Structures are given as C-alpha cells and as structure tokens.
Amino acid sequence: MGEKKFLYLENIEKRFPITGKEDYVAVTNVHLEIKENEIVSIIGHSGCGKSTLLNMIAGLDRQTSGNILLTG
Ligand SMILES: Nc1ncnc2c1ncn2[C@@H]1O[C@H](COP(=O)(O)OP(=O)(O)OP(=O)(O)O)[C@@H](O)[C@H]1O
Numbered sequence: 490m491g492e493k494k495f496l497y498l499e500n501i502e503k504r505f506p507i508t509g510k511e512d513y514v515a516v517t518n519v520h521l522e523i524k525e526n527e528i529v530s531i532i533g534h535s536g537c538g539k540s541t542l543l544n545m546i547a548g549l550d551r552q553t554s555g556n557i558l559l560t561g
C-alpha cells in the first residue's frame with residue numbers, strides 16, 4: 490500500500506515570460522516521486538521555486554514542460 494506510486498513529477502520546467510527579455514526559468518529539471526502515505530518537505534531559499542512547484546502540483550498553474558502524474 491505504502492509502495493504505491495502516488496505523485497510523480499518528470500522533468501518539470503516552468504518559465505515565466507518577461508516582456509522584452511528572455512523567459513525567466515523558475516524551476517527546471519525537477520524529478521520527484523512520492524509514494525502514498527509518504528511525507529516530503531520541499532525546502533530552499535526564498536525564490537528557489539517552491540510555490541511555483543506546488544502551484545503546478547495543485548493544478549493552479551501549468552508547467553512549461555514535463556509531466557505531472559497523480560495516481561496514474
Ligand atoms: N508570475 C511570475 N512571473 C514572473 N516570475 C515569477 C512569477 N512567479 C514567480 N516568479 C519567480 O520565480 C522564482 C520562484 O518563485 P517562487 O515564488 O516559486 O519561490 P519560493 O521558493 O516559493 O519563494 P518563497 O520562499 O519566498 O515563498 C522567483 O524568482 C520569482 O520571482
């Protein structure tokens with residue numbers, strides 16, 4: 490039961506378009522696998538992309554590339 494794949498992130502990248510400049514790369518190359526009942530903390534300095542990542546996992550924002558799978 491605890492071994493079941495629950496949340497799977499594959500090569501996630503999020504870029505924000507900046508007018509007149511190159512896209513801002515907020516997160517890149519994120520691979521993460523979380524099993525059911527597993528507890529994972531995402532830590533890092535301010536601006537490293539934690540909220541950006543969680544917004545995509547919650548479906549509030551869309552990744553620029555990569556796959557997010559929730560229980561298949
Ligand atoms: N809508 C947006 N447009 C442009 N840049 C953005 C946008 N949202 C976030 N960013 C940038 O992406 C980077 C990651 O931001 P994010 O809010 O995910 O960081 P965080 O790890 O949650 O920081 P904190 O610990 O302060 O909450 C930051 O450099 C931020 O300025």
Ligand SMILES: [Mg+2]
Pocket residue numbers: 539540541
């Ligand atoms: Mg945040």
